[in-house]
Structure formats: structure tokens, C-alpha cells
Amino acid sequence: MKPIKHVLALAIAASLLAACGAPSDAPPPPPPAPDTVTGAEPGAAEPLGTVPAETAPAAPETPQTGTATATSDEPGHPFFATTQVTAFDSPWAMTFLPDGRLLVTEMSGQLHLLDPDSGAQGSISGTPEVAHAGQGGLADIALHPGHADNGVIYLSFAEPGENGLAGGAVARARLVLDDNGGGALEDLEVIWRQVPLSDDDGHYGLRLLFGDDGMLWISSSDRRQFDPAQDMASNLGKIVRLNDDGSVPGDNPFADQNGVAAQVWSLGHRNILGMDFDAEGRLWAHEMGPKDGDELNLIVRGENYGYPLVSNGEHYDGTPIPDHDTRPEFAAPAVTWTPVISPAGFIIYDGDLFPHWQGSGFIGGLSSMALIRVEFDGEQAREAERFDMGQRIREVEQGPDGSIWLLEDGTRQGNGRLYRLTPLEG
Ligand SMILES: [Ca+2]
Numbered sequence: 001m002k003p004i005k006h007v008l009a010l011a012i013a014a015s016l017l018a019a020c021g022a023p024s025d026a027p028p029p030p031p032p033a034p035d036t037v038t039g040a041e042p043g044a045a046e047p048l049g050t051v052p053a054e055t056a057p058a059a060p061e062t063p064q065t066g067t068a069t070a071t072s073d074e075p076g077h078p079f080f081a082t083t084q085v086t087a088f089d090s091p092w093a094m095t096f097l098p099d100g101r102l103l104v105t106e107m108s109g110q111l112h113l114l115d116p117d118s119g120a121q122g123s124i125s126g127t128p129e130v131a132h133a134g135q136g137g138l139a140d141i142a143l144h145p146g147h148a149d150n151g152v153i154y155l156s157f158a159e160p161g162e163n164g165l166a167g168g169a170v171a172r173a174r175l176v177l178d179d180n181g182g183g184a185l186e187d188l189e190v191i192w193r194q195v196p197l198s199d200d201d202g203h204y205g206l207r208l209l210f211g212d213d214g215m216l217w218i219s220s221s222d223r224r225q226f227d228p229a230q231d232m233a234s235n236l237g238k239i240v241r242l243n244d245d246g247s248v249p250g251d252n253p254f255a256d257q258n259g260v261a262a263q264v265w266s267l268g269h270r271n272i273l274g275m276d277f278d279a280e281g282r283l284w285a286h287e288m289g290p291k292d293g294d295e296l297n298l299i300v301r302g303e304n305y306g307y308p309l310v311s312n313g314e315h316y317d318g319t320p321i322p323d324h325d326t327r328p329e330f331a332a333p334a335v336t337w338t339p340v341i342s343p344a345g346f347i348i349y350d351g352d353l354f355p356h357w358q359g360s361g362f363i364g365g366l367s368s369m370a371l372i373r374v375e376f377d378g379e380q381a382r383e384a385e386r387f388d389m390g391q392r393i394r395e396v397e398q399g400p401d402g403s404i405w406l407l408e409d410g411t412r413q414g415n416g417r418l419y420r421l422t423p424l425e426g
Pocket residue numbers: 093094095141395396397
């Protein structure tokens with residue numbers, strides 16, 4: 001991959017001089033209005049229901065000092081260089097094509113195709129109509145495991161319904177690329193929908209992931225409706241597992257139940273914006289807590305993760321929620337964060353460029369404006385390091401060469417920059 005257009009004078013180490021880490025042209029976003037438990041947030045300027053944390057005096061987080069590696073087994077690690085590749089308006093997700101080009105979704109509904117080597121950027125036509133409001137819009141993108149042969153991709157999005165309602169949906173289509181750096185989606189077909197629809201514009205979730213078993217995993221968040229997370233007549237507040245055509249696998253834990261219950265792999269979730277498998281095939285998902293209590297969970301077949309009956313956070317209106325340790329029948333998080341990090345985007349790294357980070361998880365932080373490294377030990381996990389990025393991180397991806405790619409959240413600043421992280425030489 002060619003070197004870079006625009007290298008920020010920005011090298012971030014664990015011993016971060018964090019205040020130096022922010023590009024000079026990136027003032028912190030204004031403090032957001034509080035999330036509420038009941039109402040819709042005020043318009044599209046309010047993308048995530050995590051916001052109170054951002055008004056906390058410590059946000060962005062207190063910079064790590066030179067002792068940051070005290071939480072790490074590593075004796076130290078190389079610096080990484082942060083390079084701005086380009087910028088989008090309100091990017092949400094990205095995935096690499098087999099040819100090394102990058103597909104990037106925008107909440108407004110656009111799908112971009114970027115050649116990181118040349119900087120050439122094209123667009124993909126034929127994306128579905130989206131309900132672009134609040135946290136809703138075009139969301140995640142994933143390649144079919146056989147994409148190199150069949151060209152099939154999957155998109156998740158907020159789908160407009162009748163009477164001002166909307167629901168999360170997943171479509172698959174064939175990506176047909178042209179010779180001019182763009183392309184089109186053909187044979188687009190919606191294969192899954194959230195039930196029920198809601199007039200709330202938050203907590204869609206809609207992270208997409210394929211496992212080694214060829215199954216499609218979807219995070220379906222609670223739409224800020226709470227109780228559906230425990231209701232098997234709804235697929236809200238669940239992690240869903242489907243065949244690649246949207247049908248229900250016969251070995252799902254509730255496959256013998258009627259309706260959407262058969263789709264469910266796990267329940268009792270709030271708002272999941274990141275999932276990935278580790279090298280042993282365990283599924284991990286982070287989850288935005290209510291007021292405090294963000295989580296990283298090991299996702300186990302058929303388990304109930306307890307929301308809204310238990311949480312280490314509390315409702316935004318001040319109503320307490322019993323903590324996890326009061327109800328051992330519900331699966332407890334492997335990591336819980338108070339104050340919150342507002343997790344968005346997640347990879348478990350297996351690349352070659354940062355060999356000492358193989359097996360680590362990397363979580364984007366919105367309110368924490370950080371990249372958070374998690375270390376795993378079997379079914380245990382812990383935060384190992386936190387890199388202050390000085391901006392809300394929306395999405396994390398691993399590049400074909402093992403570089404780490406970040407999308408800045410554009411919904412606040414209107415400028416969602418794409419960054420590539422590489423080791424610093426020397
Ligand atoms: Ca991605």
C-alpha cells in the first residue's frame with residue numbers, strides 16, 4: 001500500500017501525551033444533550049444514547065501516563081502512527097473487499113468505494129431507502145463468506161415503515177463493480193427485519209458478522225423500549241443468528257419456538273454496536289449500558305444477559321437497576337465500565353503488522369474518544385490499554401496488511417475522518 005497522503009503529526013504511545021494527540025483542527029465536539037429513557041433524542045445530531053457520559057467532567061478520559069503499560073503483560077510496545085486517509089460526512093461502518101478497496105457506509109444512505117492506494121473514490125448505487133434520523137440510517141456492511149466468487153454483500157439499515165415508524169433491517173445484494181471505481185447493488189432483497197417497529201430513532205444496533213460456520217450474526221438492540229429485550233415475541237434486545245438467506249438454522253437454541261424466537265441466539269441485551277469472534281471461535285460483543293455499566297460479554301448460546309432487569313448502570317431518569325451480582329441466573333459481563341466508554345466498533349486483531357497485539361480486542365470509544373485495547377484469557381477479559389484519540393471513534397477495522405483502520409464519528413462534527421494506524425519505525 002502506498003504511503004499516505006497526509007500524515008498527521010501524531011504518534012500515540014501507551015504513555016500518551018494524550019493532549020498532544022488531537023489534531024489541531026479537531027476541536028472537541030460540543031457537549032451533547034442528555035439521553036433520556038423515554039423520549040426520542042433531539043434529531044440527528046444525537047447519534048448515540050450514551051451521551052450523559054460525555055458531559056462527565058472527565059471526558060475525554062484522563063490521559064494515560066507512562067504507567068499505562070502497568071496494566072499490560074507487554075514490556076512496552078511500539079508507537080503507532082496515525083494517518084488520515086480521507087474523510088466522510090457521517091460514516092458508520094466499513095469493510096475491505098478482497099482487492100484491498102474499502103466499502104464505507106454513510107448514515108445518510110450512501111455507500112462509498114475507496115481505493116486507499118490511489119485515493120480514488122466512487123459510489124455504489126442501488127442502496128435501500130433508509131430512515132435517516134437520530135441513530136438511524138444506513139448502518140453496517142459485511143461480505144458473504146463466498147464473496148470472492150458470488151459478489152454478495154449484506155447491509156443493515158433503519159427501514160422506514162408506515163406512520164413514522166421504522167425498524168432495523170438486513171438486506172443482501174450482489175455487488176457489481178464497474179471500471180470507473182464505482183458500482184451497483186443488484187437483486188437487493190431484505191432478508192430480516194426487527195419486530196416490532198418503533199417511532200424511537202435510537203438503539204437499532206445492527207452490527208453484522210459472519211462466523212466460520214457460515215452463519216450471519218446480527219445485533220438487534222432494544223430501540224430504547226427496554227422490555228422487548230426479555231420478550232421472545234420480539235427480536236429486539238437480542239443477538240440473532242441466521243442462515244445466509246435469512247432463514248433460521250435448525251440448531252438455534254429456540255429453533256422449536258414459533259415466530260422470531262427461533263432467530264434468537266442470546267437475549268437481554270441493550271445496545272450492541274460491536275461483535276467479533278476470537279481465534280477459538282468464541283463470540284464476544286460489547287454493549288452500551290444505560291447510565292454507566294458498559295459491558296463486554298462472552299456470548300453463549302441461549303443465555304440471557306439480563307437487561308433491563310439487571311445492569312451495573314442505572315436508568316437515565318435515576319431509577320436504579322439491580323446490579324448483575326443480585327441475579328446470578330443472568331450472564332454477567334466479562335468487563336464492565338463505569339464511567340462508560342460508549343463502545344462502537346470492535347475487532348479481535350489477528351494481523352501481522354502488530355504481532356504483539358494478536359488476540360487483542362480493539363473497541364472504538366465514542367464518549368471516551370479512545371481506542372481501547374482488551375486482552376483475553378480464555379473466558380476472561382480486561383481492559384489492557386486505552387489510547388486517547390481526541391475524537392469519537394465509530395468503527396474499527398483490520399486492513400489486509402494488518403494495519404488498523406478507524407472511522408471517526410461524523411454525526412457530531414460533520415467530518416468523519418478515516419485513519420490508518422501503522423507501527424512507527426524504529
Ligand atoms: Ca467493519
